[in-house]
Amino acid sequence: MREAQGIAAMFPMVRIEGIGDWAARAAVADDELPEPAIDEALELVDPAELRRVVSSMAGPYADRWESLTNAAGDVAAAERALLSGAVRIAVDEFRPTSREVIEPLEHGWRAAPGSAVLGLVIPPMLVWSLDEARAAAAAAEGRKAAARVRAVQEVALALATYDHVRRLRALADRLADELPFEGLPAASRALRTACRAVADDLDAAREAAALLLVAYVEQRAAAVSAVRS
16 A cells, blocks of 8 residues: 555656645645545545546556555555545645755856756656656666766656656746745746746756756665665
8 A cells, every 4th residue: 555655756647637726725734644634635536537547557557556456455445545645746746845955056056057957956756757767777877977967868858748848847837936035046036047947948848857857866876875885
């Protein structure tokens, strides 16, 4: 059940449409969502939409989903866990941006000019799937720093679809709504410029999405290194 609940965090296509307003309120009200709140959210959604969300995993990853449900021994419970995870990640997408993420940009944002600055702020797993990050990491394996970045960017541009751009733009819109950050004028200006570029320019959006995948690969590599050490 824990594996099923974690699917939405690893696969951004597993998203519930139509609970944005509820998720925005829940993101402000609660750090942890109790089960009754999950039930409340799911009751707001048309059953056909819930079936679509389950199919967004069970369709393209049929073998993996069948293996999971067989191990669980209860298809309905596995589906409920997947939907619960989708509600939780929907709320997480509306969480206020941590000031700890923004503060380093106040004096160092010029190292990531233009829309690239979003790669330092937006969580990459909200745009890219775990499988996509693994594919990019495989392409970058054994390369030196600059070549690693280019390899991941090439994978990102090859894999990027309209859905990646749509997800990035939605997240950038929410970030723009938080601006300006008090006491951080330079970072706020840089982020506002980046959010506008992503909204108005497809190439800028694709560039920012590619750099998010770079960030994802590097975060995973750092996590593996930390475990090994």
